[in-house]
Amino acid sequence: MFIPCDRGGGPAAPDFKGFTLLMPAVSVGNVGQLAIDLVISTLDMTKVGYFYTDCLVPMVGNNPYATAEENSTELSINAEVYSLPSKKLVVLQIRSPFIKNKYRPFCETLLSWVKSSKCARVVLLSSSHAYQRDDEQLLGTPLRYLLTPDLEKAVGGRMKELNWKEMERVAAYPGISDTDKVLHIPGGGITKLLFTESCSEGIQMAVLLKFCSEGDNIPDAFVLVNYLNVWLQLIKSEVNPSSQWKIPSSWRLLFGNGLPPALF
């Protein structure tokens, strides 16, 4: 699945042992993916490879993080891996939707890659439909987290210190009071599947998600990436943290082209 970039004289395949894998779920508002764009762009991460997979709709374009003429012509495809060894961080960016019936094969192949590359833990950025919140969830923070049992032991305490809210479980059959509580993440794409698979495979995974709706999701991305930063400390955040994140050049024209002058 993972194909390393040909870096000439460098080592055959990059070593991710002990690294944190940060990745998005393709979810409502694409918030996870936008947040990942901010991380890659701000930390100026180097592309180290891509996923050769039949699970995502193919797409290709020129470098979405281009800052100048010289670095704008590198091709970029739907699932690419970036790394920053100084922070022991490896990031997967997913740029297109999943093909029908391919959620499970992708999750299985991904988790098998996580195990074989010996990543220490996975952090999944996601989102969920805001309109599905219950009365209690409508109040307070729209941010939630989830930890697999293996990661709970390691960082559960830190989440409590930060006063973070764990994603609530809901009744399997709403309206009937004494049923089992289950995890329900509407609009979250592969989030629930990846999380439940990680729990059963003993993988250390954290999910960070935000309740949101489709629309201009740039502010949601900033809120989510700042939430992530409070925990992982990827950039300094004493002053206004939002101003520290660098918006990639590919975010231009998200809402259409210029207007025809003849309109006025």
Added chain:
Amino acid sequence: MATFFGEVVVAPSRAGLDEEEEAREETPEDREIRREIEKKREVDVLWTWRSGGCAEEPLVCSRFIVAIGRNAAAFLSSFILDSVCWEVVGVVKLWNEWCRTSSTTNVLPTDSFCLFYRLISDPTVLLCQCSCYVAEDQQFQWLEKVFGSMQKKGLQVTILSTCPVADYKTQESTLTLVSPFLRALKTKEFQEQVCCPLLEQPNIVRDLPAA
């Protein structure tokens, strides 16, 4: 949801499918139905120059030109292809909700088809006219089966396709743009001169040309 004029959003949410459908465990019945549908949607590549039964040697190819979509296919028909210099060497047979192709090589311009031609004077030059729509779940298969039959060392691939001007993202309005116009994407291994500007961010290419 917020979108702008000219953007076609197929799914009800950019997040894609409802994941509940995906996460549900498959019953043996579901599995059987899924397998049958997959079989029906299989992509078959039939090379007419090969006699069946013998060992499948890879096709030696130095240049492969692929025209995807009716416009690009028509371009090749009008300006490049003729029955004197080119011979048909293969056909793709597939079915999806939008089109069906057959294994016949005798096609009308209005049919949906996917044919391979070889230059008689230089049999390592291959051309593909793909006017049919290759669905998302078939694109990877198409890719593997077509390129899997080829020896890829020293191979130069050129892909021709068209996109609606309304999809082109630019600072000015597309109304004032002089169209049609060309844009290109190239891998870093492609060292030759490109005949037109490179595709600017944030534009992208999707589906079979991207695959």
